[in-house]
Amino acid sequence: xxxxxxxxxxxxxxxxxxxxxxxxxxxxxxxxxxxxxxxxxxxxxxxxxxxxxxxxxxxxxxxxxxxxxxxxxxxxxxxxxxxxxxxxxxxxxxxxxxxxxxxxxxxxxxxxxxxxxxxxxxxxxxxxxxxxxxxxxxxxxxxxxxxxxxxxxxxxxxxxxxxxxxxxxxxxxxxxxxxxxxxxxxxxxxxxxxxxxxxxxxxxxxxxxxxxxxxxxxxxxxxxxxxxxxxxxxxxxxxxxxxxxxxxxxxxxxxxxxxxxxxxxxxxxxxxxxxxxxxxxxxxxxxxxxxxxxxxxxxxxxxxxxxxxxxxxxxxxxxxxxxxxxxxxxxxxxxxxxxxxxxxxxxxxxxxxxxxxxxxxxxxxxxxxxxxxxxxxxxxxxxxxxxxxxxxxxxxxxxxxxxxxxxxxxxxxxxxxxxxxxxxxxxxxxxxxxxxxxxxxxxxxxxxxxxxxxxxxxxxxxxxxxxxxxxxxxxxxxxxxxxxxxxxxxxxxxxxxxxxxxxxxxxxxxxxxxxxxxxxxxxxxxxxxxxxxxxxxxxxxxxxxxxxxxxxxxxxxxxxxxxxxxxxxxxxxxxxxxxxxxxxxxxxxxxxxxxxxxxxxxxxxxxxxxxxxxxxxxxxxxxxxxxxxxxxxxxxxxxxxxxxxxxxxxxxxxxxxxxxxxxxxxxxxxxxxxxxxxxxxxxxxxxxxxxxxxxxxxxxxxxxxxxxxxxxxxxxxxxxxxxxxxxxxxxxxxxxxxxxxxxxxxxxxxxxxxxxxxxxxxxxxxxxxxxxxxxxxxxxxxxxxxxxxxxxxxxxxxxxxxxxxxxxxxxxxxxxxxxxxxxxxxxxxxxxxxxxxxxxxxxxxxxxxxxxxxxxxxxxxxxxxxxxxxxxxxxx
Numbered sequence: 001x002x003x004x005x006x007x008x009x010x011x012x013x014x015x016x017x018x019x020x021x022x023x024x025x026x027x028x029x030x031x032x033x034x035x036x037x038x039x040x041x042x043x044x045x046x047x048x049x050x051x052x053x054x055x056x057x058x059x060x061x062x063x064x065x066x067x068x069x070x071x072x073x074x075x076x077x078x079x080x081x082x083x084x085x086x087x088x089x090x091x092x093x094x095x096x097x098x099x100x101x102x103x104x105x106x107x108x109x110x111x112x113x114x115x116x117x118x119x120x121x122x123x124x125x126x127x128x129x130x131x132x133x134x135x136x137x138x139x140x141x142x143x144x145x146x147x148x149x150x151x152x153x154x155x156x157x158x159x160x161x162x163x164x165x166x167x168x169x170x171x172x173x174x175x176x177x178x179x180x181x182x183x184x185x186x187x188x189x190x191x192x193x194x195x196x197x198x199x200x201x202x203x204x205x206x207x208x209x210x211x212x213x214x215x216x217x218x219x220x221x222x223x224x225x226x227x228x229x230x231x232x233x234x235x236x237x238x239x240x241x242x243x244x245x246x247x248x249x250x251x252x253x254x255x256x257x258x259x260x261x262x263x264x265x266x267x268x269x270x271x272x273x274x275x276x277x278x279x280x281x282x283x284x285x286x287x288x289x290x291x292x293x294x295x296x297x298x299x300x301x302x303x304x305x306x307x308x309x310x311x312x313x314x315x316x317x318x319x320x321x322x323x324x325x326x327x328x329x330x331x332x333x334x335x336x337x338x339x340x341x342x343x344x345x346x347x348x349x350x351x352x353x354x355x356x357x358x359x360x361x362x363x364x365x366x367x368x369x370x371x372x373x374x375x376x377x378x379x380x381x382x383x384x385x386x387x388x389x390x391x392x393x394x395x396x397x398x399x400x401x402x403x404x405x406x407x408x409x410x411x412x413x414x415x416x417x418x419x420x421x422x423x424x425x426x427x428x429x430x431x432x433x434x435x436x437x438x439x440x441x442x443x444x445x446x447x448x449x450x451x452x453x454x455x456x457x458x459x460x461x462x463x464x465x466x467x468x469x470x471x472x473x474x475x476x477x478x479x480x481x482x483x484x485x486x487x488x489x490x491x492x493x494x495x496x497x498x499x500x501x502x503x504x505x506x507x508x509x510x511x512x513x514x515x516x517x518x519x520x521x522x523x524x525x526x527x528x529x530x531x532x533x534x535x536x537x538x539x540x541x542x543x544x545x546x547x548x549x550x551x552x553x554x555x556x557x558x559x560x561x562x563x564x565x566x567x568x569x570x571x572x573x574x575x576x577x578x579x580x581x582x583x584x585x586x587x588x589x590x591x592x593x594x595x596x597x598x599x600x601x602x603x604x605x606x607x608x609x610x611x612x613x614x615x616x617x618x619x620x621x622x623x624x625x626x627x628x629x630x631x632x633x634x635x636x637x638x639x640x641x642x643x644x645x646x647x648x649x650x651x652x653x654x655x656x657x658x659x660x661x662x663x664x665x666x667x668x669x670x671x672x673x674x675x676x677x678x679x680x681x682x683x684x685x686x687x688x689x690x691x692x693x694x695x696x697x698x699x700x701x702x703x704x705x706x707x708x709x710x711x712x713x714x715x716x717x718x719x720x721x722x723x724x725x726x727x728x729x730x731x732x733x734x735x736x737x738x739x740x741x742x743x744x745x746x747x748x749x750x751x752x753x754x755x756x757x758x759x760x761x762x763x764x765x766x767x768x769x770x771x772x773x774x775x776x777x778x779x780x781x782x783x784x785x786x787x788x789x790x791x792x793x794x795x796x797x798x799x800x801x802x803x804x805x806x807x808x809x810x811x812x813x814x815x816x817x818x819x820x821x822x823x824x825x826x827x828x829x830x831x832x833x834x835x836x837x838x839x840x841x842x843x844x845x846x847x848x849x850x851x852x853x854x855x856x857x858x859x860x861x862x863x864x865x866x867x868x869x870x871x872x873x874x875x876x
Contacts, residue, residue, distance in 0.1 A: 002150065002201055004115035004133040013129040020128040020144055020207040022214050033089040043081060050078055112143035115201070132204045136195045138391075144191050144204045145180075145211040147172070151200035154393065157183055158337065159192045159613045159633050160212065161538040166196055166394060181212075192633065197393055216590060216617050228328040228606050228624070232739035236670075240677075251685055255279045258689050314630075314645040315655045322641025324666075325625040327659025328606045329531050330732040333596055333619065335611040336537035336544065338629055338647055340523070340551050341513040345398035348486065349510040353458025353468050355477050361406035367463025370411065371506045375443040375491040377403050377412040379432035381422055384409040393423075395487065398511050418497065431499040440497045448478050448508050451490030458505040465504060478508065485543030487511040515550045522650035523552050529656065530731035531608075534582050536593055541586035548584045559583045564592050575599050593619035604735050610644070610652060612636055627652050653728070660730065661723040669718045670740060671748050671799040676706060676792050678752030683759045683788070690764055697763060699839050702785055705830060706792070713819045714796065720815035721800065743802075743869060750865055751798065751858055755791045758854050759784045772847050782831055782840035783847055789827040790855035796820055798862040806859060 005013065028036070037043060053074035110125040115133040125143040128134065134143060136153050154166045161183050169189045172178070178185035189202055191213040208214050256279065259265050266272045310317060317323050337343050350358045350372070358364060364372060376399040377384075382392025389400045403409045416434040423430040429446025444451065452475065458468045478488055488510060492503035523533055535553055537544050541563050548554040554561065561584035567575065576599050585592060593609065597619050600607045609616065609623035612632025620626030620639040628640030629647040637643050644651045680703060687697035698706075762768045762784045769775060772783060797806040800816065810817060828848075834840045843851070 002115050002133045003118040005129070005131050006117055009131065010116065010129055013131045017130040018208050018210075019126055021126045022217050023209050030089060037089055047081065050074055050081065110141070110143070113137075113140070128204060128207060130204050130207055134202045134204060136189075136200045136202055138195055138197050138199075140195045142189055142191050142193050142195065142202070145189070145206040145213075146202040146204040147188050148200050149203045152198045153189075153195050153200035154197035155189055156194045156196045157190065158343075159194070160190055160216075161613065167193075169200065228325060228733075228735045231735060232737070236739050243681075251688060252276075252279045254685070254689050310655065310658050313654045313658075314648065314651050315658070316630075316643040316645055317641070318637070318643055319641040322625045323655070323659050324662050325606065325659065326608065326642065326655045327661070327663040328733055328735070329608045329625065329656060329659075330734075331532045331534070331600050331605040332526065332608040332610070332652075333534050333536050333593065333600075333623070334609075334649070334652075335613070335616055335629075336535050336539060336547060337513060338612050338631065339610050339649055340519050340535060341515055341547060343631075343647065344401070344513065345394050345487065345511050346514045347398060347402035347509055348512050348514055349481075350507050351474075351477060351510075352461055352507055353455070353466070353474060353505045354460055355473050356461040358461075361402065361408055365461065365463045368459055368461065368506070369408065371443075371459060371493060372491065373403060373408055373411045374416075374432075374434065374441075375445060375493065375506050376400075376509070377409065378414065378417055378434060379420070379430055379443045379445050379491075381430075384412075395489065395511060399489075399509070421499070427499075429499070433497045433499075439495070441493055441495060442497060442499050443491070443493045443506075444499050444503065445489055445491045448488045448490035449475075451492050451503060452478070452505060452508070454501075454503045455492055455505040456502045459507075468505060474508070481510050483542065483546075485512065485540065485546045513547075515547060516649060519649040520550075520552055522648075522653040525653050525728055526656065527552075529660075529728040531656070532580070534585065534596070536585045536588045536596065538588055539586060541584075544584050544586040553583045561586065563587045564589050567592060567595075572599055572602075576603055579603065590616075590618055594622055597622045606732065606735055608652075610649075611640075612647070627655065657723050657725070657728055660727040661721060663733070664727060665718045665721050667739065667741075667744060668721065668799045669714060671744055672714055672718070672792070672796050674740070674744075674748040675751045675755070675795050675799070678748060679755035679759070679788065679792070680706070682752065682756040683784075686756070686760060687763060690760070697759065697781065698785060698788070702838055702840075705838070706789060713823060717796065717813070717816040717819035718800065720813050722809060722812040724809070746869070747798070747862065747865065751795050751862060754858055754861055755788060755795075758791065758857075759788050762787060762851075762854075771850065773844075778839065778841050779843070782843055783851055785838075785840055786827060786831045786843060786848070787851040787855050789830070790824070790852055791858050793820055793823045793827070794856050795858050795862070796823075798859060802866070804863055804866050806863070 038047065057071065057074055111122050112125050112128050113120060113122050113135040114128065115121075115135060120135060128143045130144075132144075133149070134146065136142065136151075142155070148169045148171050150171060152168065152170045155169055157167050167184060168186060170186055172187045176187065178187045180188055183190065188205075191211040206212075209218055256265075259275070266275045310323070334340055348359070350361075350364075352368070361369065361372070380392065380396045380400055382396040382400040383390045384400050384404050387404060389397050389404060391397075392400065400409070403412075416436050417432060418435050418440070419433040421431045423446070427446070428450050429444045431442055431444045433440060433442045435441075452471060455468050455471075457465050460466050481488055488508060490508050491506040493506060494501055494503050526533055533553060535544065535548050535551070537547075539547075541561060545554060545561050548561065553559075558581050560578055560581045562578070562582065564585070564587040567585060570578070572595075575595075579596075579600060585596065593611075593616065597607050597609060601622075601624070606625075607623045608625045608627060609619045610627040610629070611617070611620055612629035613636060616628075617633075617636050617639040620628060620636060625642065626640035628637045628643050630637075630643055630645035631647050642655055644655070680698065683697050691697070763780050768783070769780060772779065796816075797820070800806070800813075801808060830838055831840050832842045
C-alpha cells in the first residue's frame with residue numbers, strides 16, 4: 001500500500017507550495033458601495049444642487065442676503081440623494097451576503113481521503129498539499145490536480161468542459177506522456193471534477209490557485225465594463241446637466257436684461273447683491289427643475305422590484321445591473337450541455353431488425369417489451385429505486401431512466417438473474433444470464449456493428465422471431481444515426497448460459513443528450529427578438545452541428561459552425577467578419593469563450609453568456625450579462641449576474657423579457673419626468689422674464705414636492721408595468737444609442753410646451769383672473785401649481801403606452817391606478833392646505849374643475865400625436 005507523506009513532509013510541502021485554499025476577493029463593504037454611488041452622474045448633479053441650496057440657506061440665515069431659503073429645501077435634496085443611493089447599495093449588499101453564507105456552508109462540508117504515514121484518513125479539502133496521495137471512489141469530488149498512480153477511475157469533467165461524456169484516468173505506462181491542458185488525457189485529473197466509477201490513488205501535483213479550477217475561479221473576479229444602461233444614463237445626465245446649467249446662466253442674464261429694459265436695475269452695492277441673489281435663487285430653481293431627482297431612485301426601485309418578481313419565474317438576479325443588461329442583449333453565447341440539451345443521455349429512438357421505429361416504450365408489443373426490459377434493465381450496472389436511477393455509467397443510467405420514465409422498471413425480476421458480466425472492453429459488450437420458466441437465456445448489449453454481425457434472427461414489431469437475411473437497411477440506419485452523433489447500442493439474446501454463438505436481435509437503441517423541447521421554442525423567441533444565439537460546446541463538431549440543427553440554430557446556408565482549431569487559425573479581424581453568421585463553436589476551450597466575448601464587445605455587441613461549469617466562468621464574468629445555471633458550480637454562479645434556477649433556456653427568454661420590460665419602464669418614466677422638467681424649466685424661465693423682478697412661478701419647495709413625492713410614487717407605478725410579449729418583437733437597442741429616442745423627444749417636448757402655455761396663460765392672461773373672480777397673484781399661482789401637477793399626472797397615462805388607448809392593460813398594473821389616484825389626492829392636499837409653506841391658498845371647486853379640464857387636455861393632444869406618427873398601427 002502507498003505510504004503517502006509524513007507529518008513533516010506535509011508541513012514542508014505547505015511551506016513550499018502553499019495550501020489548497022482558493023483566493024477570494026471580498027466584496028466591497030456597504031460603506032464603499034454607498035460612497036461609489038456618489039460618483040453616479042445623476043447623483044453628482046444633485047450634490048451640486050444640494051451645495052447651492054446650503055449656500056443660499058446660510059446667506060439667508062446670516063443676514064448677508066435675503067434668499068427666503070428654508071431648512072427643509074436642502075434637506076429635501078439630501079433625502080433624494082440618500083434614497084437614490086441607498087436602495088441599490090443595500091439591495092446588492094444583501095444579495096451578496098446571502099450568496100457568501102451559502103458558499104461558506106458548502107465549503108465547510110468538503111472533505112478528502114488521503115494516505116499519510118501509511119494510514120488512510122479524512123481531512124478538509126483546504127488541508128490537502130502537493131505530494132499527498134488522495135484515495136478516489138465513485139462520488140468523490142477531486143480536491144486538487146494530480147496524476148493517477150494506482151487503480152483506474154472514470155471522471156465526470158462536466159464542471160470543467162461542460163460535457164457529459166466521462167473521462168477514463170489510469171496510471172502512466174512506460175513511454176506514456178500527457179498534456180496538462182488537455183482535459184481528455186488519460187492520466188492527469190483535475191480539481192472540481194467528480195469520480196463516477198472505479199477506485200484510484202492520485203498524487204497531488206497542484207493545489208489552490210495553481211489548479212486549473214483555481215485559475216478559472218480567480219479569473220472570474222476581475223472587474224467588468226459599464227452596462228448599457230449606465231452608458232445611456234451617463235450620456236443623459238451630461239445632456240441634462242448641460243441643459244440645466246445653460247438654463248441657469250440664461251435666467252440670470254435674462255432677468256438682468258429684463259430689469260435693464262424696464263429700468264429696474266439696482267443703483268447701489270446692497271441692491272445689486274439682493275438682485276443677484278434673487279436671480280441665483282431662480283437659477284437654482286431651474287437646475288432643480290432640470291435634474292430628474294427621481295431617476296436614480298427609479299432605477300434602483302425598478303431593478304429591485306423586477307428582481308423580486310423574477311424569482312417566481314426561476315430567475316435569481318445576483319447582481320442588480322445584470323437585469324437591465326439582459327434587456328439590451330444583441331448576442332447570446334449559450335453552453336450546450338444542460339442548457340440547450342437536457343444535460344443527460346436519453347433514449348431517443350428504438351428500432352427492430354426490420355427498421356421499424358419506436359419513440360415511446362408504451363408502443364411496444366408485450367413480447368418485445370419484456371425482452372427490451374430484460375436486455376437493458378437486468379443487463380445494467382445502474383439500479384432503479386423509488387423512481388430514481390442510482391449508480392452506473394452514463395449509458396446505463398440513460399437506459400434505466402428510459403424504463404423508469406415509462407413505468408416499465410416494475411417488470412424487471414431480479415430473482416431471475418443467475419450471472420451478470422459488466423461491460424468488457426475486449427468483447428465490446430455486457431451480458432446477463434437469467435433463468436425464466438426453467439430455461440436459461442443470455443442477453444447481451446454493446447457495440448451494434450458487432451452484435452448485428454452475429455445475429456441470424458430478429459424479433460419484429462409484433463414480437464415474432466424472424467430470420468435476419470437482409471442487414472443492409474439496418475446498417476444504413478446505424479450509419480445515418482451515427483452521422484447525427486447518436487450513441488448506438490445493440491441488444492440481443494440467445495438460448496443457454498453463454499454469450500458466445502449466434503444471436504437474435506431485439507433492438508438497436510439511439511441514445512443522445514437530447515435537445516430540451518422547451519429550448520427550441522425559447523431559442524426561436526429569442527431569435528425573433530433580434531438576438532443572435534451561438535452555441536458554444538466542448539463536444540465534437542458533428543455532434544454540435546446535429547444538436548444545433550435540432551435546436552433551430554443552423555437554418556440558413558450562410559450559417560457558420562467552427563471548431564476551436566479553426567477559430568484559432570483566424571485573426572481577430574477575420575473572426576469578427578464571421579461573427580454575424582456564427583452559430584456553433586465546437587471543441588471550445590475556456591480561452592475561446594473569453595475571446596468570443598471580447599471580439600463581440602469590440603464590435604459593440606451587448607453580449608450574454610450562459611453556462612454552468614467552471615470552464616464557463618471567465619466568459620460569464622467578462623460578458624455584459626452572465627446567465628449561470630442553478631445546478632452549476634458555485635464558481636459559475638459567482639461569476640454570473642443572473643442564476644437560472646431551473647436550468648431552462650426558456651427562463652433566459654423570461655429574463656430578457658423582464659430586462660426589456662424594465663428598460664421600457666425607465667423610458668416611460670423618462671417621458672413622464674422630462675415632461676415635468678421641460679414644463680417646469682420653461683414655465684419658471686419665461687415666467688421670470690414676464691413677471692416683475694424675476695418673479696418665481698413656482699417655489700423651490702413646490703418643485704421639490706413635485707420632483708420627490710411624485711417621482712418616487714411614479715417609480716413604483718412604472719416599475720409595476722406588466723411584461724408584455726410584444727416587447728420580444730422589438731429589436732435590441734445598440735449600446736451607444738441614446739436612451740431618449742426621437743418619438744420620446746417629440747412626445748415630452750410637445751406635452752411640456754402645452755403645460756407651459758397653460759400655466760403661463762393662467763398667470764398672465766387677464767381672462768383667467770376674471771374667470772376665477774378677480775383674485776390676487778397668490779391665488780393665480782395656486783391655480784397654476786394645481787394645473788401643473790394635474791397635467792403631469794394625466795400625462796402619466798400617455799407615458800405608459802405607445803398605443804392610442806391610454807387605458808389599456810391598466811388592470812394588470814393596479815399600482816399605477818393607486819399611485820395616480822394618490823397623486824390627485826396629494827395635489828388637492830398640497831393646494832388646499834399648503835398655505836404659506838407652499839406659497840398657495842385654497843381654490844374654489846369651480847377653479848378646480850377649470851384646472852382639471854385644462855390639465856386633462858394633455859391626453860387628447862398626445863393621442864393626435866400618436867395618430868400622426870402611426871403608433872395606432874401597433875396592437876398589444
